[in-house]
Each structure stands twice: as C-alpha cells, then as structure tokens.
Amino acid sequence: MDVLAAKPESPYRVFSREEWASLRADTPLTLSEADVARLRSLDDPVDLKEVEQIYLPISRLLALYVEATQGLFRATRSFLGSNGAKVPYIIGIGGSVAVGKSTTSRLLQALLHRWPNMPKVSLVTTDGFLLPNAVLEAEGLMARKGFPESYDLAALLRFMSDIKAGKGRVTAPVYSHLTYDVMPGAEVVVDHPDILILEGLNVLQAGRPKGAKASPFVSDFFDFSIFIDADEQLIHDWYVERFLHLRESAFRDPQSFFNRYASLPEEDARKKAEGLWAKINLPNLRDNILPTRQRASLVLRKGADHRVEEVALRKL
Numbered sequence: 001m002d003v004l005a006a007k008p009e010s011p012y013r014v015f016s017r018e019e020w021a022s023l024r025a026d027t028p029l030t031l032s033e034a035d036v037a038r039l040r041s042l043d044d045p046v047d048l049k050e051v052e053q054i055y056l057p058i059s060r061l062l063a064l065y066v067e068a069t070q071g072l073f074r075a076t077r078s079f080l081g082s083n084g085a086k087v088p089y090i091i092g093i094g095g096s097v098a099v100g101k102s103t104t105s106r107l108l109q110a111l112l113h114r115w116p117n118m119p120k121v122s123l124v125t126t127d128g129f130l131l132p133n134a135v136l137e138a139e140g141l142m143a144r145k146g147f148p149e150s151y152d153l154a155a156l157l158r159f160m161s162d163i164k165a166g167k168g169r170v171t172a173p174v175y176s177h178l179t180y181d182v183m184p185g186a187e188v189v190v191d192h193p194d195i196l197i198l199e200g201l202n203v204l205q206a207g208r209p210k211g212a213k214a215s216p217f218v219s220d221f222f223d224f225s226i227f228i229d230a231d232e233q234l235i236h237d238w239y240v241e242r243f244l245h246l247r248e249s250a251f252r253d254p255q256s257f258f259n260r261y262a263s264l265p266e267e268d269a270r271k272k273a274e275g276l277w278a279k280i281n282l283p284n285l286r287d288n289i290l291p292t293r294q295r296a297s298l299v300l301r302k303g304a305d306h307r308v309e310e311v312a313l314r315k316l
C-alpha cells in the first residue's frame with residue numbers, strides 16, 4: 001500500500017485480505033444476507049463473505065479497543081474519585097466521495113450493536129454540517145461542495161465537543177442528497193450513545209474554523225478512525241456509474257436537484273458526471289482527502305468490485 005508500505009519504520013502493519021480474514025478468530029456472524037442487502041448503498045456489491053472476512057475482524061478489534069478504553073476511563077474516575085458522565089467511544093470514517101463510506105458505516109453500526117452487551121451505536125454524517133446552498137452561492141463556493149471551506153466547522157467541533165463531554169440530546173443538522181442542500185429545521189438527535197460513528201470526507205482533516213487561532217481538530221475527538229481507500233481511477237468509475245444509475249432512479253423525482261439530468265441521453269449524463277468528478281471531487285480527493293489517509297488507525301484498500309484487498313492497521 002505505497003506510503004503505508006510494510007517498511008520497518010512504517011507505523012502500519014499491512015495485511016493481505018487472507019491474513020486479515022484469519023484475525024476474525026471466533027467472532028460470531030450476527031448479520032444475515034438480507035441485513036447486508038438492506039445496509040448496502042446503491043452499486044455497492046458488499047456481501048456476507050466480505051462481512052466475514054473484512055468486517056468481523058474489525059468488529060473483534062474494536063471490541064478489544066472499546067474494552068481497553070473503558071478500563072482507562074474507569075481508572076481515571078477512580079483516581080479522581082468522581083462519577084463522570086458516560087463518554088461515548090468515537091469512530092471516524094473518511095475517504096473520497098463514492099468510495100463506499102456509507103455502506104461501511106452502516107455495516108459497522110449494525111455489527112457493533114449486535115455485540116453481547118448490545119451497545120447503542122449512533123451514526124452521523126458530516127454532510128449535515130455543510131453550509132446551506134444559499135450561503136455557498138453567496139460566497140462563490142457551489143463548486144467547492146465537500147471542500148473544507150464548504151463546512152460549518154465551528155458547528156461540527158461544537159457537536160463533537162458536546163458528545164465527548166457526555167451531554168445528552170445533542171443535535172446535528174441533516175443534509176438531503178435529493179435537494180442537494182441542508183434540510184431547514186431537520187435534525188438528528190444523538191442521546192448518550194455508547195459508540196458514535198462520524199462519517200464524512202473531511203473527518204481526518206487538520207483544519208481550524210475561519211479566524212480561529214487555536215482550536216482542536218475534529219479527529220482529536222476520535223478514539224479510532226478508518227480511511228477507505230482505492231485507486232483514483234476506480235473511484236472515478238464508481239462515481240460515474242452511480243450517477244448514471246441515480247439518473248434512472250433518484251433523479252426522476254421532480255424534487256431532485258439533478259432532475260434535469262434524468263431526461264438527458266446517457267452520453268450527455270456521463271459527460272456531466274465526468275465534469276463533476278473532474279471539477280469538484282477529484283481535486284478534493286487529491287488536495288484534501290488523500291493527504292489525511294496516514295492519520296487513520298485503519299486503512300481499508302479496495303480493489304475492483306469494491307472488495308477490500310489490503311488492510312493496514314496502525315501499530316503505534
């Protein structure tokens with residue numbers, strides 16, 4: 001895995017798919033083929049075999065890490081002689097547009113919730129923290145959606161800090177892929193989860209809110225992070241194919257921001273998707289997303305068909 005390669009000085013240990021699969025040990029399979037079909041996104045062919053070979057070892061690793069973190073938390077409380085509020089374990093999931101973050105997040109949410117102690121696992125996506133289209137338009141940022149400057153980073157940091165402080169009923173705004181905008185008044189409530197998964201392009205970025213001289217990074221709140229990786233050309237193909245499939249489904253809804261493309265001939269729609277990829281998503285991948293890969297605790301490298309072919313786990 002190029003920069004994460006198995007050099008002695010690398011902070012990562014790199015596993016082939018087969019080596020990683022053997023680390024499942026005796027972790028039980030708690031999802032059915034029907035569960036996986038329900039949890040996967042459009043065009044993501046993930047199946048039970050992928051869950052067994054890739055996701056169950058992750059679930060086993062996370063069970064050990066969560067247990068160890070809770071032990072540390074208990075030690076601090078006993079040292080201080082205090083009864084602090086329950087603090088959720090926070091997992092960040094990052095990677096390019098169209099790499100499959102949503103499927104991974106939903107599968108992990110379901111698997112972790114099926115641990116014997118049935119933890120409450122909440123999932124929040126960072127798109128809710130995008131600035132509304134009206135603001136993006138006013139600031140000339142409509143072609144920068146997904147770039148660091150298109151988010152209300154201060155609000156995202158407040159959200160993370162409230163969660164980590166153990167507050168109950170913390171809310172996050174909600175984004176609609178249908179209208180391509182933040183939904184006015186809509187919110188998701190996060191109420192004392194045991195585990196929170198935060199998913200988004202930008203979760204590992206070391207940015208500060210505009211004008212702030214000092215501030216934590218979003219990733220400072222993470223106990224564990226996963227970066228989903230694949231060759232640029234593969235992600236490009238997944239993005240364009242998904243756009244063409246959405247044209248036959250979601251874009252047909254008259255409310256869809258992309259409704260105007262539903263009636264375009266396939267070749268024109270393909271050109272539109274290629275244009276969005278080249279103008280927005282590829283530069284964002286190269287300039288802002290890929291450089292954060294080496295900050296992740298775990299990197300899942302996908303090959304064709306979305307199969308994870310290599311896994312890198314941070315040793316240090």
Ligand SMILES: Nc1ncnc2c1ncn2[C@@H]1O[C@H](COP(=O)(O)OP(=O)(O)O)[C@@H](O)[C@H]1O
Pocket residue numbers: 041042095096097098099100101102103177178246250258
């Ligand atoms: N224009 C769109 N209309 C409807 N759904 C969309 C659209 N674009 C993306 N999606 C869906 O939104 C989710 C997030 O997509 P994306 O941000 O590209 O991340 P990823 O593919 O890594 O999960 C996916 O489930 C995808 O199918």
Ligand SMILES: CC(C)(COP(=O)(O)O)[C@@H](O)C(=O)NCCC(=O)O
Pocket residue numbers: 097125126127128145146175199200201202276280281
């Ligand atoms: C909404 C997104 C920025 C993803 O946001 P995230 O949840 O990763 O923060 C992305 O899916 C998107 O719509 N990008 C804009 C360019 C495009 O239409 O492909």
